[in-house]
Amino acid sequence: MSLSEFRPLDDKFLIEYIKSVPALSSKLADNFDDLSVKEVGDGNLNFVFIVSNPAGSFVIKQALPYVRCIGESWPMTKERAYFESLALKEEGRLSPEHVPEVYHFDRTMSLIGMRYLEPPHIILRKGLIAGIEYPLLAQHMADFMAKTLFFTSLLFRSTSDHKRDVAEFCGNVELCRLTEQVVFSDPYKVSQYNRWTSPYLDRDAEAVREDNPLKLEVAELKSKFIERAQALIHGDLHTGSVMVTRESTQVIDPEFAFYGPMGFDIGAFLGNLILAFFAQDGHADQANDRKAYKEWILKTIEDSWNLFYQKFTSLWDEHKNGAGEAYLPTIYNNPEVQLLVQKKYMTDLFHDSLGFGAAKIIRRIVGVAHVEDFESITDAAKRASCERRALDLAKMLLKERRKFEGIAEIISAIRQY
């Protein structure tokens, strides 16, 4: 089927569509008798269908031209599906164990057909709320982040390849603008979309809007987000963009992908683990005080950074005589300068990650989009108390991030709030 214009999916049309696309119908052994189709999109932006029969399965994701939960009043380009498919393919090439395979992409229909992440895969955020440990999570996410960020940076690539891809992803500007608004702007001003656990956090939300040093720092991060094309970033790497089992970790939904600062991805992941940590007291009950689980989250935060650091620098060492143009081997040609350079790079990246992570925490507490970690705490007073601790930590991190030298210091700081 070659459609000349966009058409939103429904069950009936979906099946017609699949029949016309060999890359999809072949997954079902071209058998449509026993077909199951489930619409499961719980996001705000897309239709998501799981299609399966005894022979096989896949997911169909279609971008809609508006933010679904708000409706047609908040238009949002469906071209994001094109950038999502580009990013899925590139991330999948670089980190195939942790990215679902793309079977089909249709730009006119803004439609991606990809691997269905079968049960017991669940959204990581839901696992964190349920108190489930994922022993390989830190290792897997470190691996995904190190590979996707390193191999799309100037540590590995020529500036010709870099500028070509930067130019391409400049087209995803509408999604970038959404991030600029909801992460770096709205939480720091009066905005109709902002909300928080009121009245408990009224004064806290106001304090964010009146904190000049905080606003100074967030402006620097916003500029870096917009201006610095350091690597192909996922752009929305929170715990809702990761699906997990005990053995498997899969990163999905890179529709916000573009060439931006690496720290934005690392910070998103670490920041959302910190949110999960502070939400635990709201989920504790007599059966489970969540103390052990909180320790596991802290260990996962620490391991994620440390394993990322190890993996990233070992990729760097491995490819230091390659085509990367940031540090030419003929210049950075002795172990001493190589060490200096890596230390400086990784320290800057650590501080960026802390800053972006903190900004992501703040926006989830006083901005438009909240997280289920906190939202599922029904007692508002208790929820507000959890949120305030996370918020206070994040404000401190955003302002003082350059004083921290390692992730262990961050773990200590988290314990103090």
Added chain:
Amino acid sequence: MSLSEFRPLDDKFLIEYIKSVPALSSKLADNFDDLSVKEVGDGNLNFVFIVSNPAGSFVIKQALPYVRCIGESWPMTKERAYFESLALKEEGRLSPEHVPEVYHFDRTMSLIGMRYLEPPHIILRKGLIAGIEYPLLAQHMADFMAKTLFFTSLLFRSTSDHKRDVAEFCGNVELCRLTEQVVFSDPYKVSQYNRWTSPYLDRDAEAVREDNPLKLEVAELKSKFIERAQALIHGDLHTGSVMVTRESTQVIDPEFAFYGPMGFDIGAFLGNLILAFFAQDGHADQANDRKAYKEWILKTIEDSWNLFYQKFTSLWDEHKNGAGEAYLPTIYNNPEVQLLVQKKYMTDLFHDSLGFGAAKIIRRIVGVAHVEDFESITDAAKRASCERRALDLAKMLLKERRKFEGIAEIISAIRQY
């Protein structure tokens, strides 16, 4: 004339071409009897013809597909003429008093027809070597830099406009790569193109290649040059890209233009004034000890930054409630935070300018392309002594730039070398 493919100009074909382009032939009142055509390109990359008759005049600049002085062995895309014409038009729109008007552009022919900057306009570098004072130079250059940089930055523009133009100028990657090589790489390694005043500076050139802290800093600047799309920069704003009379200052040759860090332009201009300063002792003779002229150069350096600072921040104040997305007025909404933000921005820009300026000085002494300021000093020992002082200052500035708080401290430092 509509040519289907590129053809290098010669006198005869040039006239045929002009006759076929009304925007050019009309400047000559369509009269070709009394025509004067002079080839004046002294650059490395292009043909430049001055065409005139009693009715009018213009310049024809044609980009050749290689670096002219080296020959066809160093290919260089002639598409740079397209980016030069784009930049000339944009800079001309923003700062019309200081940019020659473009009359005609032909992408196939890589050919720009533009205003001829009539005598007594000369290249600023030649004026600085001759010891001529330009009382309006600092004011004019400050004005050009403030306007072109401010109005193409996120202080004035939306991120949509920004990303569209960033993507377009990513196409000028070959010229960017040339800068990356000759400014940020070659001077710090053994390269066949490097040269210096030998044997006097042999040890100095080697010291540059072995200075780990220096190489650490230059790597940071190189990454910033490649990754940070802060504004549309000229990309080659040395004193050979400026034509002057006592009353007029005209910025030409933006073929290296792209979205990069503002400090690269400011640093190029200030750095080349510093080169001119250190060359003066080589031009001093019994008739003129150049002492007064050195003071004028120092004053011009100081005024250029201070006037730039004033003009840039006053543009910012004037447009602070406009469409610029870096600092939304609803967030940066009190005089105190506005002051904090400007101070931080301008301090960062000052440090960037010092770093890039220092890198531009270093590359002119131990890299491939030298400056006539020094080259015209025939006594090699004397030349080397001038160059060494500039080089030593630049190395210090590159490493210590963050310790300087204002341009007056830079002037003091220059006096000490």
